[in-house]
Amino acid sequence: MIPASFDYVRAESVDEAIGLLSEHGDDAKLLAGGHSLLPLMKLRLAQPAMLIDIGHLRELSYVKEEKGYVCVGALTRHHDLANSLVARASAPVLAHVAGQIGDPQVRHRGTIGGSIAHGDPASDLPAALLALGGSLVVQGPNGIREIDANDFFLSFFEVALTPEEVLIEVRVPRSEGQWGFEKLTKRAMDWAIVGALAVRTSNGVGVALINMGPVPMHARAVEAALASGANASDAAQHAAEGTEPSADFNGSVAYRRHVAKVLVGRALKTAGV
Amino acid sequence: MKVAMTVNGTLESHDVEARTLLVDYLRNVVGLTGTNIGCDTTSCGACTVLLNGQSVKSCTVLAAQAAGDDITTIEGLALEDGRLNPVQQAFQECHGLQCGYCTPGMVMAITSLLTENPHPTEEDVRVGLEGNLCRCAGYHNIVASALAASGVVEMHQ
Numbered sequence: 001m002i003p004a005s006f007d008y009v010r011a012e013s014v015d016e017a018i019g020l021l022s023e024h025g026d027d028a029k030l031l032a033g034g035h036s037l038l039p040l041m042k043l044r045l046a047q048p049a050m051l052i053d054i055g056h057l058r059e060l061s062y063v064k065e066e067k068g069y070v071c072v073g074a075l076t077r078h079h080d081l082a083n084s085l086v087a088r089a090s091a092p093v094l095a096h097v098a099g100q101i102g103d104p105q106v107r108h109r110g111t112i113g114g115s116i117a118h119g120d121p122a123s124d125l126p127a128a129l130l131a132l133g134g135s136l137v138v139q140g141p142n143g144i145r146e147i148d149a150n151d152f153f154l155s156f157f158e159v160a161l162t163p164e165e166v167l168i169e170v171r172v173p174r175s176e177g178q179w180g181f182e183k184l185t186k187r188a189m190d191w192a193i194v195g196a197l198a199v200r201t202s203n204g205v206g207v208a209l210i211n212m213g214p215v216p217m218h219a220r221a222v223e224a225a226l227a228s229g230a231n232a233s234d235a236a237q238h239a240a241e242g243t244e245p246s247a248d249f250n251g252s253v254a255y256r257r258h259v260a261k262v263l264v265g266r267a268l269k270t271a272g273v
Numbered sequence: 274m275k276v277a278m279t280v281n282g283t284l285e286s287h288d289v290e291a292r293t294l295l296v297d298y299l300r301n302v303v304g305l306t307g308t309n310i311g312c313d314t315t316s317c318g319a320c321t322v323l324l325n326g327q328s329v330k331s332c333t334v335l336a337a338q339a340a341g342d343d344i345t346t347i348e349g350l351a352l353e354d355g356r357l358n359p360v361q362q363a364f365q366e367c368h369g370l371q372c373g374y375c376t377p378g379m380v381m382a383i384t385s386l387l388t389e390n391p392h393p394t395e396e397d398v399r400v401g402l403e404g405n406l407c408r409c410a411g412y413h414n415i416v417a418s419a420l421a422a423s424g425v426v427e428m429h430q
Contacts, residue, residue, distance in 0.1 A: 001313050008274060008291035008337045031338070038333050039315055051291070055338055079327070103404025105318060105382065108327040109334065188403035189316060 003041035010053040032114035074113025093179040103189040119159040122191040126216030131206035134172035140165035153215040180270025182263040196263035198271040212243040236265035281349030298336035307347040318405030321378035328385035347377035360422040369418030371409035
């Protein structure tokens with residue numbers, strides 16, 4: 001399968017990428033690792049007129065700890081986050097989740113920022129951002145702003161980036177608390193049919209769901225039940241509340257709602273809740 | 274557009290369309306047909322090559338993205354005197370293939386795996402090959418080949 005024709009330009013800096021985005025508007029798409037965008041282009045589900053390749057901006061590939069936050073450059077590959085000593089020590093759940101994405105080849109190539117900016121409700125990293133209380137740093141023509149992860153995922157494949165903005169960094173509070181991550185897939189490299197992440201933070205227990213609606217989401221009812229003293233198995237029974245899973249060949253709505261309860265229960269147990 | 278990259282140690286430079294996939298570039302432009310196209314959807318791993326030493330699925334990389342990079346395909350693994358590299362040798366000795374279609378991708382994925390983890394356990398190998406499918410379901414001897422190759426690498430170190 002071959003994508004439709006497009007113009008290709010390699011940006012040598014974030015500023016150049018922003019300039020190109022401002023110039024070409026909706027006709028242009030940023031290309032990082034390409035592991036979300038290229039499959040869509042090969043199926044002709046996306047046909048951008050121009051690709052702006054930012055995949056070689058090495059200054060956006062880093063994992064560092066700063067003022068109590070683990071900061072991950074948007075062009076960090078999943079493999080590099082999974083193996084980062086900083087991430088493993090100060091946000092081990094984030095490193096673990098990165099190491100469960102796709103397969104080794106995908107993790108060598110796919111980027112943190114590309115995966116998150118894609119806004120796929122079935123992807124894994126947004127759940128970690130939500131459960132940990134993370135944020136996203138974006139740069140546009142008017143400078144840099146920080147967006148709370150709760151405000152970033154707007155609707156199905158839609159995020160809070162304006163057409164001229166570039167996601168440059170992802171931040172999560174330092175978090176060494178126990179956690180559990182559960183993902184149901186038919187083949188190891190597939191997207192989650194349903195996924196659940198629970199992590200103990202200084203603000204209580206964060207619980208997030210994968211592929212249970214049009215956007216990555218908190219399991220708010222579970223978090224609330226735990227905060228008011230429910231035990232893990234009782235709290236997990238609330239996992240499907242407020243979700244809007246869709247049905248497909250992998251499972252019905254009812255199946256997904258059931259699986260969410262089971263996986264949240266397991267994730268809470270692993271997290272020692 | 275002009276795309277130049279190193280393939281198996283040789284600098285290649287060609288005019289291609291921007292939409293040319295790396296796997297099509299390697300097969301149709303450079304003429305190296307050892308890299309197979311299986312699913313063409315980032316699932317099966319038959320098209321795995323090394324990009325700067327790391328395994329990638331070349332059906333999901335544009336040739337343009339790899340410009341300036343260093344690519345190794347299955348044709349680039351054998352030693353200069355024609356002897357097989359340890360992973361290829363292990364596949365031969367352990368009968369690590371049946372129909373052979375997934376084999377180039379398997380060998381490249383295992384080469385990358387052993388570079389990152391020279392002494393993998395069986396579980397490390399099985400998890401490390403999650404991105405490679407064998408439709409003959411010949412996994413047993415593929416895993417055995419990977420473990421044998423790690424032993425050979427160890428003996429030679």
